[in-house]
Amino acid sequence: MxxxxxxxxxxxxxxxxxxxxxxxxxxxxxxxxxxxxxxxxxxKPKIQFIKGSDELTIPDVRLTKSRDGTNGMAIFRFDQPSVFDSSSEVGGITGFYMIDEEGLSTESLQGLKQST
Incomplete structure (x- = not known):
């Protein structure tokens, strides 16, 4: 055996x-x-909204997929993201950058809003 x-x-x-x-x-x-x-x-994957400035808050991620499986979406929800604290010091949000073992992935932002 x-x-x-x-x-x-x-x-x-x-x-x-x-x-x-x-x-x-x-x-x-x-x-x-x-x-x-x-x-x-x-x-250690990283998320950046401003290149060179890591987001410290870990998001809640929800994945969706169309019925036919051809489209999908990932919804990232951050509770009190640190980007809003540092954006006045280093500039505004320039994109959504994910960095992991495969390198850099840049995605467009849609529906970015700060909840109160």
């Missing part, structure tokens, strides 16, 4: 909180299953 283990710990800098994974127990695998491995990859 073959067996395998999961990496005992990993650290993540997301929101400054380290992530500790407990040491796994050896788990038996089925005889006919293919050998697989676990890769843990963690990055």
């Amino acid at each position: 073959a067996s395998g283990a999961v990496h005992q710990s990993a650290h993540s800098s997301f929101s400054g909180q380290p992530l500790h994974l407990p040491r796994s127990r050896w788990a038996p695998r089925r005889l006919n299953s293919q050998m697989s491995s676990l890769s843990i990859m963690m990055v």
